[in-house]
Every structure is written in C-alpha cells, then in structure tokens.
Amino acid sequence: QFHMIKHEDLTWSESLGQGSFTHIFRGSKTDQRDGVTHSTEVLLKVLDANHKNCWESFFEAASLMSQISHKHLLLVYGISVHKSKNIMVQEFVKHGALDLYLKKSTSVSVSWKLDVAKQLACALNFLEEKNIAHGNICAKNLLLAREGDPSTDNSPFIKLSDPGISMALLGKDVVLDRIPWVAPEVLNTLEIELECDKWSFGSTLWEIFNNGEAPLQGLDPIHKQQFYEHFSNLPALEWTELADLISQCMQYQPELRPSCRSIIRQLNSLITSDYEILHASDTLPK
Numbered sequence: 596q597f598h599m600i601k602h603e604d605l606t607w608s609e610s611l612g613q614g615s616f617t618h619i620f621r622g623s624k625t626d627q628r629d630g631v632t633h634s635t636e637v638l639l640k641v642l643d644a645n646h647k648n649c650w651e652s653f654f655e656a657a658s659l660m661s662q663i664s665h666k667h668l669l670l671v672y673g674i675s676v677h678k679s680k681n682i683m684v685q686e687f688v689k690h691g692a693l694d695l696y697l698k699k700s701t702s703v704s705v706s707w708k709l710d711v712a713k714q715l716a717c718a719l720n721f722l723e724e725k726n727i728a729h730g731n732i733c734a735k736n737l738l739l740a741r742e743g744d745p746s747t748d749n750s751p752f753i754k755l756s757d758p759g760i761s762m763a764l765l766g767k768d769v770v771l772d773r774i775p776w777v778a779p780e781v782l783n784t785l786e787i788e789l790e791c792d793k794w795s796f797g798s799t800l801w802e803i804f805n806n807g808e809a810p811l812q813g814l815d816p817i818h819k820q821q822f823y824e825h826f827s828n829l830p831a832l833e834w835t836e837l838a839d840l841i842s843q844c845m846q847y848q849p850e851l852r853p854s855c856r857s858i859i860r861q862l863n864s865l866i867t868s869d870y871e872i873l874h875a876s877d878t879l880p881k
C-alpha cells in the first residue's frame with residue numbers, strides 16, 4: 596500500500612536534525628512523468644540503523660499518512676529501502692517545525708496563533724471522524740507550509756507530520772520525556788486512543804501561546820512522572836478563556852475531554868472575542 600521509491604532516484608542534502616530513533620535530511624527525488632524528468636524537493640526521514648526492529652512501526656506511521664489525505668496532513672510520497680536504510684520520503688514543508696519557528700519569531704500575533712490552533716483542530720477533527728488516533732501531537736510535529744504575513748494579513752498554513760514510531764516500541768525513557776504531551780493514561784497502557792490526542796492538543800496550545808517554549812522543559816523524567824502522579828496542571832495562561840480550553844483538554848479523565856467539534860467552536864469564539872481585538876493592539880505598529 597506504498598509507493599516504493601528507488602534509492603538511485605534520491606539525492607541527499609544536509610541533515611536537518613533528528614526525531615525519536617530517526618534522522619531527517621533535506622533532499623530531492625527524481626521521477627519520470629510522460630518522458631519528462633521531474634525533480635522534487637523532499638524531506639528524507641531515516642530510521643536509525645540501531646532501531647531497525649522498529650521498521651514496521653516506522654512505515655505504519657507513514658502509511659497512516661498516505662492512506663488518508665487532508666490539506667493539513669503531511670504528504671508522504673513513499674518509502675525507500677536500501678541495504679539497511681529505511682527511508683520515508685515526505686513533502687518538504689517550506690518553513691519547517693513550528694516549535695523552532697515560534698522560538699525564532701518575535702512578532703507572531705494572537706490571531707496568527709489562533710489560526711494555527713484552529714487548523715490543528717480541523718486536522719484532528721478529520722482524524723477523529725475516521726476514528727484514527729495520531730499519538731504524537733506537539734508543536735515540533737506541526738510543519739509550517741506558509742508563514743503568513745502580518746502586513747498583508749495573509750494567514751499561516753500548517754501540516755501535521757507523521758506520528759513516528761509507536762509508543763509501545765519507544766521505551767519508558769522516551770515516553771516519560773514526552774510528558775506533558777503524552778496523555779497520562781498512556782503511561783500505563785502505551786495504547787493511543789482518540790482522547791489522547793485531545794490531551795496533546797491542550798499541551799500544544801500551551802506551547803503555541805508560550806512562543807514555542809516547551810512545557811515542563813526543565814524537569815527530569817522522574818519529576819515529569821511525579822507531575823502526573825500529583826495530577827498537576829500546566830501554569831495557566833493569562834487569557835482565562837484560552838486557559839479554560841487547555842484545562843478542558845488536559846483533564847486526567849479521558850472521557851471528560853471535549854470533542855473536536857467543541858474545541859473548534861470554542862476556538863471560533865476566541866477568534867471573534869473582543870479580547871482578540873484588544874490583543875491585536877499588542878501587535879499593531881506603535
């Protein structure tokens with residue numbers, strides 16, 4: 596159920612960093628269409644050789660993304676297996692991971708952030724309707740296809756990346772390190788349900804409105820585990836309506852978390868609320 600890409604059709608450029616058990620590179624792929632050679636810029640995601648046993652989960656994550664298509668889901672062109680290398684070939688998303696973008700950008704407006712949050716909620720709603728849990732929602736896995744430009748008021752556009760290797764195969768230390776994005780119940784079951792994505796959505800909202808700062812970043816795995824054992828909550832944002840939405844999503848009882856439709860409705864009212872207009876004054880040129 597995959598398009599297989601020949602290794603010789605791939606060109607490798609610079610390394611762009613790494614995910615869990617993977618390395619990513621900029622690159623390009625060539626293919627012949629009606630006798631014409633096309634070269635497409637791609638992102639090459641390679642499974643670490645010392646985690647070869649995860650190749651099924653690695654490709655299962657990719658196949659999830661290629662069996663369904665949605666404007667806010669990353670496009671996976673196919674896979675390439677060459678000698679001991681397992682490679683996922685993805686569309687190259689122009690501005691990269693959202694967490695890094697937010698850390699670098701100073702003047703990102705409240706309406707820009709709400710727009711991004713709503714796009715993620717729409718992607719999750721699409722997955723929820725298909726009863727598909729993603730399992731790795733976080734700002735690092737949101738890719739910015741279009742920056743949006745405050746002066747021309749053109750809006751950002753994000754794509755949700757593949758979920759990567761499944762929790763069950765990641766090992767306890769990686770799962771603990773994903774606190775507070777990973778839902779508390781996952782620590783016991785290592786199973787991902789739809790409700791888990793709501794919890795992660797709350798944590799990602801917190802990141803977006805804290806300019807890409809990772810929640811609980813200073814805590815070591817033991818203290819992160821205690822954060823859940825003590826049923827702790829992230830520090831509330833000043834904007835109480837937004838803080839309320841985050842705490843609704845990050846309820847320890849999965850069944851109490853809101854549906855995607857409710858999340859979208861609440862985001863819509865935040866977008867139109869006067870608070871947003873008031874906030875806009877923060878970013879208007881003085």
Ligand SMILES: N#Cc1ccc(Nc2nc(N)cc(-n3cnc(CCO)c3)n2)cc1
Pocket residue numbers: 611612613614619638669685686687688689690691692735736737738756
């Ligand atoms: N400077 C710069 C720059 C870097 C990267 C891209 N593009 C791109 N396209 C993708 N399909 C996936 C990713 N990507 C980034 N980090 C991860 C790991 C966490 O998911 C995945 N980046 C564009 C510009």
